[in-house]
Amino acid sequence: MALAGAVLLFLIAPVVIIIIVSFSGADYLKFPPPFLSLRWYERFFGVPSWRQSIIVSTQVAGLTMVLATVLGLLASLALVRGRFRGKGAIYAFLLSPMIVPTIITAIGLYFFFVRLKATGSIVAMALGHTVLALPVVVIIMAATLQGFDIRFEQAALSLGASRFTALRRITLPLIFPGLLSAALFAFLTSFDELLIPLFLSGVEVQTLTVRVWNSLVLEVDPTIAAVSSFLIGVTTAVLGVSALLRGRREAARA
Amino acid sequence: MSAAPDGSVSAGVMPAPEPSLASAERRESWRHFLALLPALLLLAALFVYPLLGIVNRSVYKAGYTLESYRQIFRVPVYLHVLGGTFKISALVTLVCLALGYPLAYVLATCRPRTARLLMIIVVLPFFTSIIVRTYAWMVLLGRNGIVNQYLTALGLTDKPLGLLYNQGGVLIGMAYVLLPYMVLTIYSVMLGIDPSLIRAAHSLGASRLQAFRRVFLPLSLPGIAGGTLLVFILSLGFFMGGPGDMMIAMLIEREVEITLNWSFASALAVVLLALTLVGFLGYNRIVRLERIFEGRA
Numbered sequence: 217m218a219l220a221g222a223v224l225l226f227l228i229a230p231v232v233i234i235i236i237v238s239f240s241g242a243d244y245l246k247f248p249p250p251f252l253s254l255r256w257y258e259r260f261f262g263v264p265s266w267r268q269s270i271i272v273s274t275q276v277a278g279l280t281m282v283l284a285t286v287l288g289l290l291a292s293l294a295l296v297r298g299r300f301r302g303k304g305a306i307y308a309f310l311l312s313p314m315i316v317p318t319i320i321t322a323i324g325l326y327f328f329f330v331r332l333k334a335t336g337s338i339v340a341m342a343l344g345h346t347v348l349a350l351p352v353v354v355i356i357m358a359a360t361l362q363g364f365d366i367r368f369e370q371a372a373l374s375l376g377a378s379r380f381t382a383l384r385r386i387t388l389p390l391i392f393p394g395l396l397s398a399a400l401f402a403f404l405t406s407f408d409e410l411l412i413p414l415f416l417s418g419v420e421v422q423t424l425t426v427r428v429w430n431s432l433v434l435e436v437d438p439t440i441a442a443v444s445s446f447l448i449g450v451t452t453a454v455l456g457v458s459a460l461l462r463g464r465r466e467a468a469r470a
Numbered sequence: 471m472s473a474a475p476d477g478s479v480s481a482g483v484m485p486a487p488e489p490s491l492a493s494a495e496r497r498e499s500w501r502h503f504l505a506l507l508p509a510l511l512l513l514a515a516l517f518v519y520p521l522l523g524i525v526n527r528s529v530y531k532a533g534y535t536l537e538s539y540r541q542i543f544r545v546p547v548y549l550h551v552l553g554g555t556f557k558i559s560a561l562v563t564l565v566c567l568a569l570g571y572p573l574a575y576v577l578a579t580c581r582p583r584t585a586r587l588l589m590i591i592v593v594l595p596f597f598t599s600i601i602v603r604t605y606a607w608m609v610l611l612g613r614n615g616i617v618n619q620y621l622t623a624l625g626l627t628d629k630p631l632g633l634l635y636n637q638g639g640v641l642i643g644m645a646y647v648l649l650p651y652m653v654l655t656i657y658s659v660m661l662g663i664d665p666s667l668i669r670a671a672h673s674l675g676a677s678r679l680q681a682f683r684r685v686f687l688p689l690s691l692p693g694i695a696g697g698t699l700l701v702f703i704l705s706l707g708f709f710m711g712g713p714g715d716m717m718i719a720m721l722i723e724r725e726v727e728i729t730l731n732w733s734f735a736s737a738l739a740v741v742l743l744a745l746t747l748v749g750f751l752g753y754n755r756i757v758r759l760e761r762i763f764e765g766r767a
Contacts, residue, residue: 220576223569227649228591230606231598233616237609245609247616283512291509298502310509313517315750317707319719320739323726324520327527347517350509408599411709415726425601432605441609444602451598455590 231448238441245438256442266427266443272338272417273407273424279342280349280406285399287346288353295354296361307358311351318411321347326415336418344416345406352405353398360394397458404454408447521743528736538737548721552741555717558640559705565645566701567694570652574693577653578660596650604710607643608634640710648704652697655757659693696757703749707742718742 233247238256240249260266295307313321325344326335334340368390372382388395413423422430424443431437528538542548573592577585595603610616611633618630633639663686671681709719716724718738725735 217576219569220573223573223649224588224591226569226646227595230603230610230646231595234602234606234609237616244614245616246619287509287512290505294502294505298499300499300502306506306510309513313513315746316517316521317719317742317746319707319709319722320521320524320743321517323722323735323739324524325516326726327523327732328516328520343512343516346512350513354509404597408597408601410599410601414723425599428601428605432601432608440605444605447599447602448594452594455593455597 234441235445235448237438238445240438240441243438245441256438259439260442260446266439269422269424269427272421275338276341276345276413276423277403277406279338280345281399281403283342283346284349284353284402284405285395288350288398288402289357289395291350292354292357292361296358297366307354310354313347314351318348318409322411322415325412329416335416336421337416338421341413341416341423342406344412345409348409348412349402349405352401356394356398356401357391360391360398364391393461393464397461400454400458404451407450524736524739524743526736527733528740531733538734539741541734542737542741548738551716551718551721555706558637558644558717559702559708561641562644562648562705563698563702565641566649566652567698569645570649570697571656571690571694574653574656574660575690577657578663592650592653595646596654600647600709603647604643607639607646611639611642643710644705644708647708648701651704652701655697655700656690656693659696659757660690663689692756696753699749699753699756703746703753706745706749 237245237247237249239252239254240246241251241253241255242249291310295303295310322344325340325347329335329337329340364387369382369387372386373379377385408425410425410429413426414429417423417426424447428440428443431440529536531537542552577588577592580588608615612618613630613632613634615630615633617633618627621627622630667685667689668681671685672678676684707719708717709723710717719742722735722738722742725731725738
């Protein structure tokens, strides 16, 4: 019991300490901070190059989210509803990018995009992240669709709705909470990921994680504490919204 | 497109009967195939093809040769990296098991309400960017870091200790990142253990310790095996390490970006990939990977 408490402390303390020191007014990271200020956040949101990488990260993650969610939803619909041979193998294949170490996927994509002279592009990074986010979407959507009563859709069809109408008016609204949380996790997968943009980003187009990585090599700059707290904030928001959605799903089922 | 059914179609009237059941089924499977196609094409082009490219590059260097593989297993520096990676991975796995099992046990046996709350503490770091978690440990353990500030202030040391760029620092950083995988894997197995078995053991006169040791622990073994394997595999591919303790993933990055020795980097990647795949085949026999995610998303 005491050990479990200590382990929980070990897990949460670094996160909490980073958030606290990010509000420090001192020139270097002191804990507890001698006085509080927002100066590191002012630097983070004020310096154009940091702002630029927030925009790049958001664009890459947004594009990843759209691609992975659409492809993942379609694939999960087929996997959950279809009856065909090799279903297990296809499911395992769709999840396989989770298994391969990201460094390997990243250099594979690097060799690939170098030949196409397409490194340093937002689209290339987003495509790479879609590979990583697809398994996440498929797992969440497969679980969601298994809990969906297909008779609702069949009723719509029997009342004369077209397939597309039934999907748009009946199925999508009902699975929307699961779909939204899959989309958010796809966004987060990309927003937090370092290795693929580390290889694919150029000198001018850098994601937040790559900029953090580059400045870690030089020194422990307190601005990074503010950047880190921002990233922790994004993660917390995604987890919070998906927990709310799950609560609603469970309430609707009960 | 969105013509809603109007009054002329009364409830209960089926759409036009299908020509035959067989052709309807064929059309259905055709639709499923089309739905799967985009995802499969994406993975084929941007995952499978690049991986095959790595394999090809590892054996092709102006003609087919196994030179790069020979280099890995002959040059002492590289063997050292390989051996070091295994050693660190084994240590990290042990640390994670020692810390993770008690926590998973408490989570699985406390009240569901409490478990949900404590789970947030496990899951928040799990989903936080690895770069953020690494930075957090640099702030804590760095030369001018917080731990050193306290040690100096308390007079326990005159000059700051090098806590970070050594095996201990790497160990803490890696265990921190990988611990949630261990906890979540063991927890998912423990949830499946029927509590009435423990009660039965008690009613037959077993002490708390006996019931744990003879009933609960053996039933949780698949979780231990699965978690151990998972953490070990993830450690092997972990992108971290100081200058003294370079890990495979770090070496691959350096060979690609600095040394520009792509065929050697590819050979290293193939070795790492092979080790990982063998490990996952084992893991998948014990625990299904997606179980870690389910219920938390």
